Amino acid sequence: MTGAAALLAVLSLGTSAYPQARQLELGVESFAYRSATTPLNRDNVLGLDDYPGLGRLAVGWRETHGSFRAVFRGYVERTWGTQGDETAWVVRQGYAQYWWGEKVGLRLGKQRIAWGSGFAWNPTNRLEPPKNALNTTLEQEGALAARLDWAPAAWASIVLVGATTDATPRDLPLAANDVERRDSLALRARFLVKDTDVAAVASGGKNQRTLVGLDLGRDLGWAAVHAEASLYEGAEMHPPRDDTVFFRVVAGALRTSGENAFALEYFYNGEGYSDRGTSLWLDGLDRSWTAATDPALPPEIQQQALQAYALGAAIPYAGGLGLRRHYLHASWTRGGATSVWTGAVRTVIGLEDGAFALTPGVGWAPRGNVTLNLDAVLLLGPDESEYRLAPVRGALQARVKVLF
Amino acid sequence: MSRRALLVLAPALLAVPALAAPPDAATILRRADRAVLGETATYTLRMTVVRPGKPERVVEMKGWKKGDDQGLVRYTAPAKERGTAYLRSGESTWLFLPSAEKVVRVGAKQNFGGGDFSNADIFRLSLVKDYDPTLAGEESVEGEACYKLELKAKDRSIAYDRVVYWVRSDGTFYPVKADYYTLSGKNLKSLLLSQVKPIGGRARPTLMTMESRVDEGSRTRLEFLTIQDDPKLDDRLFSPTALERGE
Numbered sequence: 107m108t109g110a111a112a113l114l115a116v117l118s119l120g121t122s123a124y125p126q127a128r129q130l131e132l133g134v135e136s137f138a139y140r141s142a143t144t145p146l147n148r149d150n151v152l153g154l155d156d157y158p159g160l161g162r163l164a165v166g167w168r169e170t171h172g173s174f175r176a177v178f179r180g181y182v183e184r185t186w187g188t189q190g191d192e193t194a195w196v197v198r199q200g201y202a203q204y205w206w207g208e209k210v211g212l213r214l215g216k217q218r219i220a221w222g223s224g225f226a227w228n229p230t231n232r233l234e235p236p237k238n239a240l241n242t243t244l245e246q247e248g249a250l251a252a253r254l255d256w257a258p259a260a261w262a263s264i265v266l267v268g269a270t271t272d273a274t275p276r277d278l279p280l281a282a283n284d285v286e287r288r289d290s291l292a293l294r295a296r297f298l299v300k301d302t303d304v305a306a307v308a309s310g311g312k313n314q315r316t317l318v319g320l321d322l323g324r325d326l327g328w329a330a331v332h333a334e335a336s337l338y339e340g341a342e343m344h345p346p347r348d349d350t351v352f353f354r355v356v357a358g359a360l361r362t363s364g365e366n367a368f369a370l371e372y373f374y375n376g377e378g379y380s381d382r383g384t385s386l387w388l389d390g391l392d393r394s395w396t397a398a399t400d401p402a403l404p405p406e407i408q409q410q411a412l413q414a415y416a417l418g419a420a421i422p423y424a425g426g427l428g429l430r431r432h433y434l435h436a437s438w439t440r441g442g443a444t445s446v447w448t449g450a451v452r453t454v455i456g457l458e459d460g461a462f463a464l465t466p467g468v469g470w471a472p473r474g475n476v477t478l479n480l481d482a483v484l485l486l487g488p489d490e491s492e493y494r495l496a497p498v499r500g501a502l503q504a505r506v507k508v509l510f
Numbered sequence: 511m512s513r514r515a516l517l518v519l520a521p522a523l524l525a526v527p528a529l530a531a532p533p534d535a536a537t538i539l540r541r542a543d544r545a546v547l548g549e550t551a552t553y554t555l556r557m558t559v560v561r562p563g564k565p566e567r568v569v570e571m572k573g574w575k576k577g578d579d580q581g582l583v584r585y586t587a588p589a590k591e592r593g594t595a596y597l598r599s600g601e602s603t604w605l606f607l608p609s610a611e612k613v614v615r616v617g618a619k620q621n622f623g624g625g626d627f628s629n630a631d632i633f634r635l636s637l638v639k640d641y642d643p644t645l646a647g648e649e650s651v652e653g654e655a656c657y658k659l660e661l662k663a664k665d666r667s668i669a670y671d672r673v674v675y676w677v678r679s680d681g682t683f684y685p686v687k688a689d690y691y692t693l694s695g696k697n698l699k700s701l702l703l704s705q706v707k708p709i710g711g712r713a714r715p716t717l718m719t720m721e722s723r724v725d726e727g728s729r730t731r732l733e734f735l736t737i738q739d740d741p742k743l744d745d746r747l748f749s750p751t752a753l754e755r756g757e
Binding site for chain 1 (some may be wrong): 550557559564567568569585587588589590591592599600601602609610611614615666667677696745746749750752754
């Protein structure tokens with residue numbers, strides 16, 4: 107027996123509930139976009155072709171030996187139709203996990219933290235890049251983290267996470283902005299009290315706002331409802347507003363009937379821009395662009411103005427949870443584990459500016475180990491609404507996955 | 511009566527329960543609850559969903575049960591669903607989605623895996639806790655002599671307002687059939703328990719077929735492949751934390 111096999115055999119002792127298993131996965135992802143010239147992409151400063159896109163070859167591996175598990179998920183990506191067409195390697199997750207009985211678990215490596223009851227937004231989870239609210243089924247990159255789980259009882263558990271990441275959402279055909287690495291420490295205590303999920307969260311760190319949060323969930327019979335809220339000092343989006351305390355809350359419900367599931371969620375993003383704030387931001391962008399393209403100004407001033415424009419134009423993607431304050435997410439999905447076809451329609455509505463994102467999708471599983479998903483993202487609404495400011499008008503997102 | 515006579519007569523006396531008064535409804539229900547799975551159990555299941563004009567769809571899973579209201583089921587096949595898991599604890603039900611690594615709270619009345627069983631059907635294997643039983647007589651069902659029980663939901667949060675339940679009266683207390691009704695009196699679906707055979711060291715029904723009374727021809731079969739009664743199971747196995755850790 108090799109040393110590694112012996113170690114796995116030892117780790118597997120007394121863990122009949124979690125037997126040995128291996129799963130391999132190959133996937134192809136192709137996202138095609140329709141670009142647009144907008145106030146965030148003046149004169150196509152981003153250098154996008156009409157139909158930029160990206161293609162990915164993804165691999166996944168998961169190995170379980172009793173209480174030990176190792177996971178790797180990553181992809182190689184090629185973008186096209188952008189200013190800097192390039193090939194990139196991305197590790198979405200790569201971690202090892204071990205549980206001592208049902209009481210204590212340790213997970214080390216790049217991983218999804220994935221806590222919070224919100225479907226489209228998770229204001230208590232700022233340790234990793236946020237999920238894409240327009241298509242929550244897209245797989246996001248995790249954070250490099252050490253996670254310790256302790257379950258003193260069935261009704262209580264405590265999670266301690268130390269994480270570091272400089273990852274940003276990667277599903278757009280734009281070069282990822284350089285962001286400062288965020289080092290975080292977070293504690294989440296979860297309790298089941300009278301059939302209600304109650305979780306309290308505290309997190310903070312370097313380049314990370316100190317946050318306290320509360321997460322609640324309960325089945326009311328007609329629907330399962332949830333609310334997730336956070337309080338933190340200082341904004342994540344520009345301007346920093348260091349002395350201001352901000353509040354975010356998401357509240358929603360999930361109702362299922364047969365193979366249909368309906369979800370509705372409201373999100374309040376306290377640091378989001380008001381109408382006036384949005385106007386000031388757009389005016390600032392306008393001034394920067396005017397200066398950047400004014401031949402009467404010295405080249406160094408033009409360059410500084412262009413940099414200011416680029417920073418301002420990146421603001422909607424910097425915070426990651428939305429530019430404005432009030433959002434509504436609604437979705438309908440049809441299909442279950444045994445369905446060959448699944449369908450879904452998701453919408454996100456900006457309640458202040460009328461921004462409207464519509465994401466219809468269909469899934470096909472011709473065999474038990476093959477899935478194909480095709481989603482269309484349509485960004486609609488008034489011209490200066492949030493989603494219409496984006497440098498793309500919409501997307502087709504195709505994903506094929508084969509499991510072994 | 512001599513000891514010898516007692517020894518001779520004892521088996522005969524034990525073999526005539528039919529001559530005695532039937533047990534009360536609560537006892538019948540309690541015995542029926544334990545006739546399929548023990549107080550704690552682990553099992554593997556194959557679920558087959560039948561829809562008219564469509565190919566049959568099969569899912570396999572592994573389950574753990576403790577007491578009347580703690581249950582965990584993890585899908586083991588097909589590969590695309592592997593790792594998906596449902597947890598029931600008390601009145602709460604959660605779903606674990608491995609692709610999102612996320613635990614989502616769902617309703618007990620949601621149907622299970624796209625079939626005709628609801629989450630409550632799967633996890634509330636005990637009816638004693640949710641229903642007040644009355645004995646409505648004895649009759650033959652599926653060729654078996656049965657007690658007929660009328661079950662009335664204790665409150666409106668229970669998945670079905672009324673259940674008519676037939677339990678074998680031959681001393682085995684194997685459940686044979688159940689008809690589920692809504693508050694308005696509509697028969698939603700019927701459950702048949704069959705294929706009594708030894709599994710996990712004792713005989714019991716191993717096939718449960720739920721037939722929709724609303725969608726003609728729609729039915730779902732749950733077949734026990736293995737059962738282990740009375741293993742030692744930690745309560746923490748039935749927590750969202752355990753659900754989250756994955757298989």
